[in-house]
Amino acid sequence: MTEVLYTRPEIVRGDGKKDFLQVEKTLSAFERIYRIGAVRKAFILFVLAAAWEIYGRWLGNPLLFPSFSETVTAFAANIADGTIPARALASIKTLLIGYGIGIVLAALLTTLAIGSRIGADLLETLTSMFNPLPAIALLPLALIWFGLGQGSVIFVLVHSVLWAIALNTHAGFRSVSNTMRMVGLNYGLRGLKLVRHILIPAAFPSILTGLKVGWAFAWRTLIAAELVFGVSSGSGGLGWFIFENRNQLETANVFAGLFTVILIGLAVENLIFATIEKKTIRRWGMQA
Known part of the structure; x- marks a missing residue:
């Protein structure tokens, strides 16, 4: 070659x-x-796993810090008995609902923002007010408003997703050159057609970044919310699995729950977002 x-x-x-x-x-x-990018990433993961294993064996205290092999053994055992798949499925269902609602609301806000000055002022004001506010801080209010149910977790998920996606999307729309806007207008594109055919393709790198950031925020918020919500309801997803095993001093299972979150994150990043990036941004020549 x-x-x-x-x-x-x-x-x-x-x-x-x-x-x-x-x-x-x-x-x-x-x-x-x-x-080959997959080979380089696999090597990095191998090095991290080796460092984890070495430190765990050197420490010699599985209750405090289990080794990588002990974590994998606990992970495999919980996969075999169906515990982790059931908890992961419960978490993913809740996350997808909140993530989807957040995307829809962000799309509405950004469309309004690029359509009028008052819309732009509204988006800037709302993001200035609510974006610095930690989503998990709203959980006590959510429990009062929506009760001990899935609605409380979905509420804080929407809050964590909405502002990251809206900010990145709006920034991407504002970065589109006037030349491209004028080309769309010359072709008779107005309103939503202009957004769909000109603004979204041109701003897609920023939009995809917002989707990635929103997904990461949603995962962190979900696990944190389930740590609290699971205590109240007696049920939950991976967050409750982690909390439950921590109380039982099953540290290997705690690490297995965290390991599951990491694996899901790697899968989403390298299978879903990377595929979207290849079929859009790289295909359109926006990124090498």
Whole structure:
């Protein structure tokens, strides 16, 4: 396998045109493997797992910090008896509901913001007021307003997702050049058609960033909310699984719950968001 290092003019022909010479380099087996992103990420994960295992064995206290192998054993045991899959499914269902509602509300706010000055002022005012407010701080009020049910968790999830997505989307829309806007207007695009065909494709890198940040905020808020909500309701997802095993001093199971959250995060980032990025941003030439 060869790689083109650079291209430079070599000779000038009689007609004044230039012939170009491509300077190539033969890649070694190591270089070919190194260029595969999945291999590099797998190596990083292997190093982190090895460091985890070494520190856990050196500490020699599974109650305080179980090793990676002990965590994997606990994880496999909870997978086999169906505990982690059931808890993870409960968490993901709740998260997707809150995440979806947050996306819809963010889309409405940003569409209103780019359509009028009062809409932009409304979005800026609301984000200035509520974005610095930790979502988990609203959980006591949510429990009063919505009771000991799923609605309380969904409420704080929407709060954690909404402002991150709205801010990034609005910033992306504002960064779209006037030239592109004018092209859309010249083609007769107005209102939602302009947003759909011009603004969203042009601002999609910022929108995707907002979706990633919103997803991360939603996970953190969900686990924190379930740690509290699970205590009150006696049921819950991964957060309640972590809390329950902490009370029982099953530290390996606690780490197994955290390990599950990490695995889900890696899967979503590398399978869903990476696929969306390849089919949109990289395909459209917005990113190398």
